Amino acid sequence: MTDDVTQIPIDAGSIDAPLLQIDAVVKRFGGFTAVDGPSLEIRRGEFFALLGPSGCGKTTLLRMLAGFETPDAGRILLNGRDIAGVPPHQRPVNMMFQNYALFPHLSVRDNIAFGLKRASLPRAEIASRVAEMVALVKLEGMERRKPDQLSGGQRQRVALARALARRPQLLLLDEPLAALDKKLRENTQSELMRLQRQLGMTFIIVTHDQEEAMMMADRIGVMESGRLEQVATPRQLYEAPKSRWVAEFVGGVNIIEGDVESRDGGRMIIATHDAGQVTAAAPAQPLTKDRVCIAIRPEKVRLSRRAPAPDADHRAAINRLEGIVTGVSYLGGQTDYQVRLDGGAVLRASVANTARLDVDAYHVTQRVVAWFASDDCVVLEP
Amino acid sequence: MSGRRLFAGPARRAAVAPLLWMLLFFLLPFGFVLKISLSHTVIAQPPYLPVFDLTAGVAAIKAAFAALSLENFRLLISDDLYVLSYLRSVTVALIATAILIAIGYPIAYGMSRLPRRWQPIAMMLVIVPFWTSFLIRIYAWINILQHDGLLNKVLLALHVVSAPVVWLSTDTAMYLGIVYSYLPFMILPLYATLAKMDSSLLEAAADLGSSRLQAFWLVTFPLSLPGIAAGALLCFIPIVGEFVIPDLLAGSDSPMIGQTLWLEFFTNRDWPVASAIATVLLVLLVAPLLVYDRLQRRQLEARR
Known part of the structure; x- marks a missing residue:
């Protein structure tokens, strides 16, 4: 494993200020309120999990952070700057999709290089970063394969490498392990934690699996009906639930x-x-x-x-x-x-x-x- | 491994059915056509010789075989009329297919972006013209395009032109007719490809820094190439052999190969030359099909 990846710059803003501030964000779809005004601060370098049953609004909240949905009310501040009006392709944020969304017509190498090419980096820089990412997720020798020639676990790692390649300030992971079998999922969980620590990056993961959230995250936000029921460390969440709902949902x-x-x-x-x-x-x-x-x-x-x-x-x-x-x-x-x-x-x-x-x-x-x-x-x- | 098991037993027997179909309705008739193309014309019934008569004995059949010749194919190469007809057909088909892609792609793309509940309606609108006979629709175009037809009336009323324009018996009219008739064959495979495309791929492209236009060229377009290929083949092949549209809408100075074939068969009653034309046409059309098949097989292999 190369150690030189650790020097990815953690950019801008004062160290004390939170990287991300979510301020009373609301998203409605027709008459249905998917996200109902949660507020949340996420620190630089934190591994944060949004946990909740399906339909609780956690994915919608994540998609607003990525820019795929625009909030109807409230603000989202990244490094103190409101990013509500910034389109997804201009945000220093990357997302790993639940179904991975790998480009089927591109090789592993070209999938990983996709975001780097859009950033108009010099060719040599792109090549070295792709090699770095391939090594990081241990896909050496697979560079020329197409996504449908890979196993589920390999595809998952390509998706991760592609999302990490642009060195985002914030990495969003939408149920990244849902498609993997139990054994592979457990390995990947510790792998994700290792990467997050090694890169010093801020991760927000969306999951419905409380064990997964508790194992990986520094803090967990439990969502229900578009609201944040409780934001706490895994231990606090389990030993000191704030409401009957949280007590029953977690464990x-x-x-x-x-x-x-x-x-x-x-x-x-x-x-x-x-x-x-x-x-x-x-x-x-x-x-x-x-x-x-x-x-x-x-x-x-x-x-x-x-x-x-x-x-x-x-x-x-x-x-x-x-x-x-x-x-x-x-x-x-x-x-x-x-x-x-x-x-x-x-x-x-x-x-x-x-x-x-x-x-x-x-x-x-x-x-x-x-x-x-x-x-x-x-x-x-x- | 599992592939072999898949084709065992009843499945294998069922797989024979299309082969049998091909043999009965394609290879056998093609054999007849090929045989006639090697014969020579006579004024008789049937209008060609030799005729194979299985009751005449072995010697007679041997003699009939000896009488077959490639004379008609030599004629096709030596006479400009045929070469030009083939060239004209392929050129018209290429140009028409290009126009069809240029018009069909935006329509199919637009259809695939419609809200889900509107898509079946859009599909119906594309298919509905098929419910009227093809011939009637072409005659309707003659009506629209003729000297005092609807198009000229509208253009005159809008003062776009000061005198009626000659539309009929021009290439413009022919291309109009071809594009109009074949558009659904281009739109439907394209729409099928575009509609099943995973929208999260476009989100991923945006997430990785592509503008909408970049995402289209880098993701949507390359992924729709199989649809373009299918639509192009579906249009190109029948357009090459098209007879009705050029005959009714185009001028008579440079015939397409279908028209030349018709001329040989019905006007000159030269069945052997007409058969030779059909045989060469078939070979010309099989070539792009083989290329397409190869491309598809390579894609399938890459997927494994």
Whole structure:
């Protein structure tokens, strides 16, 4: 791998100012509002993921950054300059398309050189940059092939090389890995991260795959119905979701509904509808209503045959709910249990299989105690 | 590997069907024409000799074979009339095809850019003239182009010309008729190619710094070349052999090969020479087809 690619200049603007500012951008298609006023700042050198279900507006937002759609309201600032009126071919931004959009009549070399030729670079410069890009994505020896003589993974790499060749300030990736099989996708994810760090470039990736977003991105913006539900690091997003929707969209979660009964410093006691009384850490932001829901990740629910001694692990054992195992799914690294609590609620508990022999396994109809710490509960508005 | 399996069993038997069709309706009749082209003309029924009579015995058939000659083909080369007719036909077909591309491409391009729901309507508008008989449409053109026809009336009313212009029996009228008649054959394959083109390719071109015009020349146009080739062949080949349009609309001084053939066959009742003309014409037309086939095969191989 050549190291000289790392010297790609990161251009212009002061270092502190964000590279990209999205300011209350709106896009409507007929009566349908695809993007409904999200605001967002993206730092130079950041790997940012826009995550959301299909139809949430993430691709439309990306296409506005590329210039394929014009916002109906709001501003998009790149290096402090409004680029709303700048046509796509004049933006210092490049996009990698979901279907790759490789030119079928051009060879790998000519596909990669396409953008460089439009920039009227000298021939020698074009040749050296193409060679650099070919080496970067490890396509040596394939330069003369046409796109339909390449495998899916190779095409993906040509598309990436073509988008990187112009050394854009911002690279947009629209579901770049959706067409690859699982194994190849995982390899490519780490490859993309390596490239992004090596080039020091700013990447914005659109994906509906939360694992992909969490693995690659520094920060994730979760979108729903054209709005940004939450912008946070992967850890924050998972451990401190801002809303019930985010909690349910990112990872598995148990949701228990109830009413706040009493508050005591950092703790609150909640009378749940179908799981008895639960003690939870009070949220940082005050709640507006007494009706709440509690979100607990399945791996934070622990199981045992009888109630753990309160003094053994007081903090963790504060919530003890009894029930019956109604489902067992063995998944290799972990086993997922479904426990129907005596109150009627069904809890999911993920237990890591730390031992090869099934000493800790539970079977269906077995009575168990599900227990979890108050700090592991996230109290949200329902 | 899988290709061979694809053509096994019933599929292979079905593949024989087009070959059988070719044999029955093309090769066999062509054999007759070829045989007549090697005969010589007589005033008789049929108007040529030798005649193969399978009941006359081996010796007679041998004699008939011996009587065949290339005399008619020698005539085709030696007489200017035929060479000029061929040249004229190919020239007219080339010019007409060029005009057809120049007119058909923008129309097909425009159709492919229409909103989806308008495209079938545009397609209908291209096809609808076919519902009227070809001959009637050409006669209608005679009506429009004649001395006191619609075109001259309009031009006079608009004071574009001061006296009626002679349109009929000119090359202009002939090209008008040919382009008018063959335009759909150019538009449809072009439209098919342009309409299925992935619009994200144009976005990619724009993203990589191309203006709209550059994107057209660098992406759309090269990708539509197969459509241009298909349309050009679909027009060029029948135009070379065209008889009706030049006969009704063009002047009589330099006939196209179809007209010369007609003349030999019906006026001179010289079946052998007419057959020789048809044979040479076929060979001339097969050449561009083979070139096209080669190009397509190369493209397919490149795809593998």
